Amino acid sequence: MALFDDAASYFAQPWTYYQIAILAGCYLAAWLISLRLEPWLDARARAIKGKPGLLRVIIAFMRRINWVIFLAFLALAWQVVLELTWPSRTYLLALALALGSAWLAIAVSSRIIHNKTLARLIALAIFTYVALGILDLRPEAAAFLDQLAFQVGDLRISALFVLRTALVTAGFLWVANLLGNFLDARITLIEDLSPSFKVLAGKVVKIGLIAVALMMALSSTGIDLTALTVFSGAVGVGLGFGLQKVVSNFISGVIILVDRSIKPGDTIELGETFGWIRELRARFVSVITRDGREYLIPNEDFITQQVVNWSFSDRLVRLDVDFGVSYDSDPHEVTRLAITAAGSVGRVLTDRPPVCWMTGFGASSLDFKLRFWITDPQAGLTNVRGQVLLALWDIFKENGIKIPFPHREIVMRTPVEVVRRDAPEAEDGDADGREP
Numbered sequence: 001m002a003l004f005d006d007a008a009s010y011f012a013q014p015w016t017y018y019q020i021a022i023l024a025g026c027y028l029a030a031w032l033i034s035l036r037l038e039p040w041l042d043a044r045a046r047a048i049k050g051k052p053g054l055l056r057v058i059i060a061f062m063r064r065i066n067w068v069i070f071l072a073f074l075a076l077a078w079q080v081v082l083e084l085t086w087p088s089r090t091y092l093l094a095l096a097l098a099l100g101s102a103w104l105a106i107a108v109s110s111r112i113i114h115n116k117t118l119a120r121l122i123a124l125a126i127f128t129y130v131a132l133g134i135l136d137l138r139p140e141a142a143a144f145l146d147q148l149a150f151q152v153g154d155l156r157i158s159a160l161f162v163l164r165t166a167l168v169t170a171g172f173l174w175v176a177n178l179l180g181n182f183l184d185a186r187i188t189l190i191e192d193l194s195p196s197f198k199v200l201a202g203k204v205v206k207i208g209l210i211a212v213a214l215m216m217a218l219s220s221t222g223i224d225l226t227a228l229t230v231f232s233g234a235v236g237v238g239l240g241f242g243l244q245k246v247v248s249n250f251i252s253g254v255i256i257l258v259d260r261s262i263k264p265g266d267t268i269e270l271g272e273t274f275g276w277i278r279e280l281r282a283r284f285v286s287v288i289t290r291d292g293r294e295y296l297i298p299n300e301d302f303i304t305q306q307v308v309n310w311s312f313s314d315r316l317v318r319l320d321v322d323f324g325v326s327y328d329s330d331p332h333e334v335t336r337l338a339i340t341a342a343g344s345v346g347r348v349l350t351d352r353p354p355v356c357w358m359t360g361f362g363a364s365s366l367d368f369k370l371r372f373w374i375t376d377p378q379a380g381l382t383n384v385r386g387q388v389l390l391a392l393w394d395i396f397k398e399n400g401i402k403i404p405f406p407h408r409e410i411v412m413r414t415p416v417e418v419v420r421r422d423a424p425e426a427e428d429g430d431a432d433g434r435e436p
Contacts, residue, residue: 324365
């Protein structure tokens with residue numbers, strides 16, 4: 001009640017309304033100037049290239065240029081009024097200047113957070129805390145929140161306790177996430193480590209930092225961790241039954257990283273999915289196919305199903321192309337030409353020369369199998385087979401070797417009468433149409 005009495009007596013003073021008029025005049029002048037200034041500054045700020053984080057902060061600052069001008073005018077007016085009268089008659093101006101400066105700094109600096117909703121919530125929370133300090137109302141606010149409480153056994157849970165725990169935990173987790181990303185980036189730069197071990201080490205570091213951050217946050221808020229043993233055990237059992245697949249995929253991901261059966265960059269085939277691995281995550285593996293689709297395959301599938309890893313031990317892949325030529329062709333010459341055609345394709349290895357074997361006497365052709373090696377299966381298999389087939393077509397055409405196509409002969413067991421559709425119709429009584 002004393003607070004309301006002080007506010008009522010303050011607003012009864014005529015200098016209070018003078019300060020309100022000064023505030024309104026400063027804001028109106030700043031708003032009119034910003035209408036012309038903001039578009040020009042915004043266009044110049046967007047010309048900055050290569051620094052998205054800095055650009056977001058500058059753009060946020062420029063979009064609040066009316067507040068910048070308002071605070072500049074307000075600071076100037078406060079100094080002028082302070083020189084002309086008593087300091088007590090500038091209290092409202094000083095309070096508005098402090099609150100406005102705090103809000104501008106917090107709103108602009110929070111733009112480093114990508115998520116807009118999260119950035120606004122954090123800015124609002126920090127500003128509330130700072131504003132309560134400026135108004136000297138933190139003890140009263142803390143006492144009010146502490147009164148909103150309920151008892152659970154020996155544990156008293158108040159709104160102040162919940163708010164403090166949430167803020168401290170969020171802060172520790174944020175720091176742990178930043179530190180984890182920094183260490184993960186550093187681990188990725190180590191060239192002596194394998195790609196799968198880099199991923200495993202990065203995940204272990206992040207999970208460890210998050211666990212440490214949670215324990216430190218709970219300890220700093222006064223929670224006895226030993227009292228949570230039974231509760232955490234019960235929650236763990238419930239989560240184990242409810243999140244079986246999630247836990248299974250997580251454990252499968254750890255196994256994949258440890259045994260290094262697959263790693264980023266490998267070309268794999270799982271069921272009808274053929275592509276190369278882009279990233280290993282805690283729950284799934286990201287696989288990109290040749291048509292640009294990205295499949296998020298659960299880690300468990302790579303443990304329980306048959307996986308073809310085209311680049312497990314090395315990237316050498318052998319491909320087969322079947323073809324046939326006519327019976328009047330020389331098979332020795334066909335073999336030589338087929339090897340030459342395969343060697344002319346750029347992706348076919350020359351240090352492992354192609355081979356061609358005759359595999360049988362077909363119904364209408366001599367059958368051959370051409371085999372060759374490549375080292376880049378992630379670049380596609382169908383396209384290199386197509387290039388080899390085109391090379392075979394070109395070299396066979398140049399050397400007069402024919403590729404047969406099926407022929408069909410029809411044998412009629414009974415005579416067939418052929419009737420011309422444009423023949424004149426037979427007269428009545430003359431079945432064959434001849435004169436009597």
